[in-house]
Amino acid sequence: MGGHGVSKDTESRGRRRGGFTLLETVMALTIASIALLFFTGFLVPQLKLYYRFGRTSEAKQVCSRIYREIEEQLRYGYDFAVDPEDSATLYYQVRETERSGYGSGGGEDGPLQFDGALLDGGQELGMRPELDFTGTDEDTVCVRIRLLEENGDEVIWEQEAYVSSLYGEIEEGKPDETH
Numbered sequence: 001m002g003g004h005g006v007s008k009d010t011e012s013r014g015r016r017r018g019g020f021t022l023l024e025t026v027m028a029l030t031i032a033s034i035a036l037l038f039f040t041g042f043l044v045p046q047l048k049l050y051y052r053f054g055r056t057s058e059a060k061q062v063c064s065r066i067y068r069e070i071e072e073q074l075r076y077g078y079d080f081a082v083d084p085e086d087s088a089t090l091y092y093q094v095r096e097t098e099r100s101g102y103g104s105g106g107g108e109d110g111p112l113q114f115d116g117a118l119l120d121g122g123q124e125l126g127m128r129p130e131l132d133f134t135g136t137d138e139d140t141v142c143v144r145i146r147l148l149e150e151n152g153d154e155v156i157w158e159q160e161a162y163v164s165s166l167y168g169e170i171e172e173g174k175p176d177e178t179h
Contacts, residue, residue, distance in 0.1 A: 059147045059157035062122040066129055066145050069121070071163050073114060078167040080141050081111070082133045088116035090133045090141065095167065126150045139165050 020028070074080075077092035091111040116131030127147045135142035141163040147156045 055156055058125050059122070059127060060159075062125065062127060062129070062147055063145050063157055063159045066119055066121040066131075067143075067159070067161050069119065070114070070131075070141075070143060070161075074141050074163045075166050077112070077141075078165045079111075079138055080133075080136050080165070081138075082136050087134050088131045090114040090136065122147055123150070127156060 074090075074092065076094050078095075079093040081091045083089035083091065091113055093111055116129070116133075119129050119131070121127075121129045126149065128150045130146040130148060132144040132146070133141060134144070142160070143163070144158065144160045146158045148154060149156060
């Protein structure tokens with residue numbers, strides 16, 4: 001009797017060699033969808049984290065480049081003053097006008113203007129720089145560099161830096177002529 005059941009099972013397998021049963025297909029699709037959900041739930045956050053880290057790294061490089069540009073323009077300046085209407089605009093004096101390429105208006109006797117809107121940093125990467133010179137005094141420039149998403153207000157990176165006037169350092173280092 002035991003042999004009769006085995007031959008029936010073998011016959012049914014022989015008839016369905018060309019495909020899968022409905023149960024096997026449903027189980028395979030269920031397992032595939034569970035695996036897809038797991039990988040999607042795991043990989044998408046990892047990709048977002050990787051993108052965010054790369055974006056932050058690019059923003060740090062752009063901030064460094066902007067700072068170098070600001071420092072090159074303002075290190076020979078003195079008598080710094082922030083525009084009360086626009087904290088992204090800084091007025092200053094220079095003794096060696098050929099050293100300052102960002103100067104506009106003023107002339108040799110009048111103040112020069114450093115306008116943060118003239119900076120070209122990050123646009124090629126979809127970033128928009130924003131400068132704030134609040135906290136600046138006569139001898140030291142305090143600048144907050146913010147990089148925002150070009151199409152929004154999300155801050156990618158923010159950095160605060162200081163630029164001291166070389167004239168202030170030179171004058172402080174001079175021997176006192178009154179003695």
